[in-house]
Amino acid sequence: MSIDSKKILTYQKEFGKQLKKIRLSKKMSQLDLAASCDLEKTSISRIENGRTNTTLKTMIIISEALNVNIYELFDFEI
Template identity: 55%
Template sequence: MSITEEILIAYQKKLGQRIKEIRESKELSQLDVASICDYDKTTISRIENGRTNITLKTLVTLALAMEVDISKLFEFGD
């Protein structure tokens, strides 16, 4: 099976939306998460909007910052 750019972008957007949902449920701002992770606020914004392909290191960092198991980031509900 060939993975197209469209499929990758769709998953980036799903992941970003899930990260945003978790962040908001924890009542954290983008700036709060950025500060904890030592990232720029724009980096968190790009991740949440699905505009960047993030690394495993970034996923782990975000999960730890939001105090959730990394598996929760992949609970897209579809």
């Protein structure tokens, strides 16, 4: 039995919230973050709102720009 898509969406949203939380703790705007990791502000917004199923590559790029270990992006309860 496989995981249902509702749970995936919930997880995506929580991941986005966690990203936003870390970004704000660094006092960066979405534009700041986008600029410092060469991603589009549109993409940052999509990720933070759980409207996209982001990739490992993007996670790595973002965590480097935020100066956090990537697993901090997963430091939340579901």
